[in-house]
Amino acid sequence: xxxxxxxxxxxxxxxxxxxxxxxxxxxxxxxxxxxxxxxxxxxxxxxxxxxxxxxxxxxxxxxxxxxxxxxxxxxxxxxxxxxxxxxxxxxxxxxxxxxxxxxxxxxxxxxxxxxxxxxxxxxxxxxxxxxxxxxxxxxxxxxxxxx
Numbered sequence: 001x002x003x004x005x006x007x008x009x010x011x012x013x014x015x016x017x018x019x020x021x022x023x024x025x026x027x028x029x030x031x032x033x034x035x036x037x038x039x040x041x042x043x044x045x046x047x048x049x050x051x052x053x054x055x056x057x058x059x060x061x062x063x064x065x066x067x068x069x070x071x072x073x074x075x076x077x078x079x080x081x082x083x084x085x086x087x088x089x090x091x092x093x094x095x096x097x098x099x100x101x102x103x104x105x106x107x108x109x110x111x112x113x114x115x116x117x118x119x120x121x122x123x124x125x126x127x128x129x130x131x132x133x134x135x136x137x138x139x140x141x142x143x144x145x146x147x
Contacts, residue, residue, distance in 0.1 A: 037094075037098075044065050044068065066089075067089060067090055068089050068090050068091040069087060069088075069089045069091050070088045070089035071087075071088045071089070072085065072086070072087055072088070073085070073086040073088070074086075105142065108141075108142065109142070112138045116131075116134065116135070116138075119134070
């Protein structure tokens with residue numbers, strides 16, 4: 001078993017070295033939206049249920065699932081009335097980045113709302129068209145950062 005894992009590790013390293021020499025330019029990024037995340041979790045659940053299979057593809061998928069979720073810790077909360085769930089593994093990083101993005105966007109919206117209110121109180125907008133232009137500019141900035 002360990003020899004198989006070591007050979008698989010060596011193959012993966014060799015493949016990564018070859019791919020790294022081929023790559024040119026910045027790495028491609030992608031956006032994970034909630035429906036895509038839900039679909040991926042559904043697929044991973046199906047793989048986990050079929051994990052006892054000896055088929056090579058199923059075993060690779062099952063190993064991928066184990067990398068995503070290395071362990072789940074359920075502990076009582078501080079108040080003792082509920083439980084806290086902690087995920088360890090790569091999925092924890094994905095969830096943390098999604099939360100960080102939501103926090104960042106909320107902060108950006110709050111800053112914009114405060115700046116907009118300050119400008120309205122100061123009388124910096126001459127008419128409604130200027131106010132709407134400022135709001136549309138903010139929405140464009142948020143849409144650009146979402147992409």
